[in-house]
Amino acid sequence: MKLLTKIYLAFGFIMLVFTFVTASYVLQTAVVQEDVEQAMVSSEILRLSQSMGKAIVDTETGLRGFQVSDNEAFLEPYYNGQEDYEFANKQLFELVKDPAQRRLLTSIDSTYKQWLHVFAIPSIKLQKEALRTEAGKAAFEDFRNNMIRAGAGRKIMSVIRGKISTFDNQEVLLKESRMQELKASLRFTDNLSIALTVVCFAVGLFIIQVLVKAIRERFRGIAAMATEIANGDLRARVTDERNDEITQVSKSLNVMAQRLEASFSNLKKINSELDQFAYVVSHDLKAPLRAINSLAEWIEEDLGSDLDQEIKHNLQLMRGRVFRMENLINGILDYSRIGRKELPKQHFSCFRLVEETIESLALPDSVSIEVSSTLPELNTERILLQQVFTNLISNAVKYNDKPHPVIQVGARELARSYEFWIADNGPGIGKEYHEKVFGIFQTMEARDTKESTGIGLAIVKKIVSEKGCSIRIESEEGMGSRFVFTWPKSADVVKASSPSAVLVV
Amino acid sequence: MSEKLVNILLVEDDEVDIMNVQRAFRKNAITNPLFVAHNGEEALEMLRSGMVPFPHIIILDINMPKMNGLEFLRELRADEEFKSASVFMMTTSNEDSDKINAYNLNVAGYILKPLSFEKFIASVATLNNYWKLCERP
Numbered sequence: 001m002k003l004l005t006k007i008y009l010a011f012g013f014i015m016l017v018f019t020f021v022t023a024s025y026v027l028q029t030a031v032v033q034e035d036v037e038q039a040m041v042s043s044e045i046l047r048l049s050q051s052m053g054k055a056i057v058d059t060e061t062g063l064r065g066f067q068v069s070d071n072e073a074f075l076e077p078y079y080n081g082q083e084d085y086e087f088a089n090k091q092l093f094e095l096v097k098d099p100a101q102r103r104l105l106t107s108i109d110s111t112y113k114q115w116l117h118v119f120a121i122p123s124i125k126l127q128k129e130a131l132r133t134e135a136g137k138a139a140f141e142d143f144r145n146n147m148i149r150a151g152a153g154r155k156i157m158s159v160i161r162g163k164i165s166t167f168d169n170q171e172v173l174l175k176e177s178r179m180q181e182l183k184a185s186l187r188f189t190d191n192l193s194i195a196l197t198v199v200c201f202a203v204g205l206f207i208i209q210v211l212v213k214a215i216r217e218r219f220r221g222i223a224a225m226a227t228e229i230a231n232g233d234l235r236a237r238v239t240d241e242r243n244d245e246i247t248q249v250s251k252s253l254n255v256m257a258q259r260l261e262a263s264f265s266n267l268k269k270i271n272s273e274l275d276q277f278a279y280v281v282s283h284d285l286k287a288p289l290r291a292i293n294s295l296a297e298w299i300e301e302d303l304g305s306d307l308d309q310e311i312k313h314n315l316q317l318m319r320g321r322v323f324r325m326e327n328l329i330n331g332i333l334d335y336s337r338i339g340r341k342e343l344p345k346q347h348f349s350c351f352r353l354v355e356e357t358i359e360s361l362a363l364p365d366s367v368s369i370e371v372s373s374t375l376p377e378l379n380t381e382r383i384l385l386q387q388v389f390t391n392l393i394s395n396a397v398k399y400n401d402k403p404h405p406v407i408q409v410g411a412r413e414l415a416r417s418y419e420f421w422i423a424d425n426g427p428g429i430g431k432e433y434h435e436k437v438f439g440i441f442q443t444m445e446a447r448d449t450k451e452s453t454g455i456g457l458a459i460v461k462k463i464v465s466e467k468g469c470s471i472r473i474e475s476e477e478g479m480g481s482r483f484v485f486t487w488p489k490s491a492d493v494v495k496a497s498s499p500s501a502v503l504v505v
Numbered sequence: 506m507s508e509k510l511v512n513i514l515l516v517e518d519d520e521v522d523i524m525n526v527q528r529a530f531r532k533n534a535i536t537n538p539l540f541v542a543h544n545g546e547e548a549l550e551m552l553r554s555g556m557v558p559f560p561h562i563i564i565l566d567i568n569m570p571k572m573n574g575l576e577f578l579r580e581l582r583a584d585e586e587f588k589s590a591s592v593f594m595m596t597t598s599n600e601d602s603d604k605i606n607a608y609n610l611n612v613a614g615y616i617l618k619p620l621s622f623e624k625f626i627a628s629v630a631t632l633n634n635y636w637k638l639c640e641r642p
Binding site (some may be wrong): 282288295298 | 519521522524525528565568596597598599600619
């Protein structure tokens, strides 16, 4: 899976969980709202039930007033009571949903209707009739004795009151249970929100952890590989079994390392071929030279004292050329060897190095050399630096035209390197030759005048260039020469940082 | 003086180099019997067939046709009879690898063929002293 897809999925999942949290909260709110509404309805039912009860009492009071007073004006509360009852009853039927309560309500209604039809309406009708006719009086008297005095109406009424009271009690219970429900659902909503948020947080943390681990470990692997390659281990590879963007980077890195390794081993092969070539040159080209030299010597020896001066001179010239040829071969071998072999690095004092170099050169007494004591201590390839000093100092002496050659060796510190100089009081070098003298086999004088291969400065320049530094000449004809070269301060080549120092996600 | 001279086996392919050694011997009045083999194989044959009687010293060049000096030396050291033979390398090769290989094969000395004949004579004179020591009963 692509890494980006994974990240999208992870964040998508977290967002989904949060959406779920919000949705469930909204749903729970709806439940709570319903409960609140139910509680409010219960209160309304209780109020209506109260006014229904009051209406029934009104009708009864009106009826009783009329029965006592025979004044029809007292019937007003009776009629108003009925109207109020009908109104309240109708509203109650609309509001009450609980089946038991509905049954109770129906029963209240039918009992009330029974009271009206069995007691109230006949009572009023008979009483009105009694007011108009004597026969009616008897009938009413009869009704009064049988029904009113027997307490038939009161009995029904007490049944109604009982039922209303039951209804109210039930309704209060219902209301209380709804309040309980409301509280429960509020608590549930709270708990659910907290639980989901915690879950969401945990899942989010987990996903982040997984992602970070997946990415960090692999970047570490890549960084470690790059460090190994930078430190010279070209066989380093990074393994990545997944299939995403980082895998592509890893694959490219591996291909890069492989190519690097291939070209490096190719380079090694070429180098060893060159070594072989150098070996062949040194042995096979020198063998015939040595033979020529020996033979020339033997001819000279065998001819003995009666040798013609000219022949002798020619033989000597021949041996001189053979000698020069060997020097040239050695020179070109030395030149080709520079930079192809890893040399050991040492910590040493340059002052001591120059002193040793001067001693090994076995210079004539007329030469005076001043070596500055400010020469630094270095950690580098001693052999290479010694070669440079040897070549430059011996050149300064060899080509000096003064009876007392004076040579100065000094150094100063630069930002990243040291600058060394070797100055002499020799003939100097014209500006036009300042570049040319560093070319291979270039000499300032004919080889016959001064035996020289013209390889020394070429070697110096190659060594200095290999170290990433430069050499130049400050000189004018007749003013002496000053060879100035730089040398890196620290032998440490660019060293890759260790993986621990690499910033990771 | 019943001298029992050390026999010298020169393994060398270059005619001039052989002449060089012969002349050096003459100049230094070295009378030891000198045997010449032109390559490693020939030298091994001469040794094994008893053509070069004991005691002997071998002077060995490195670059030779068929079997070179180091190959010859390896073969020699593997042979019970000759594994303690005294061998001097005499070669133009100044390569570290050649020197190390030679000393690993237990050579008594490594003579770098100098271009000048005088230096070579000095080397042979040194060798001569060494033989004299060997010849002491």
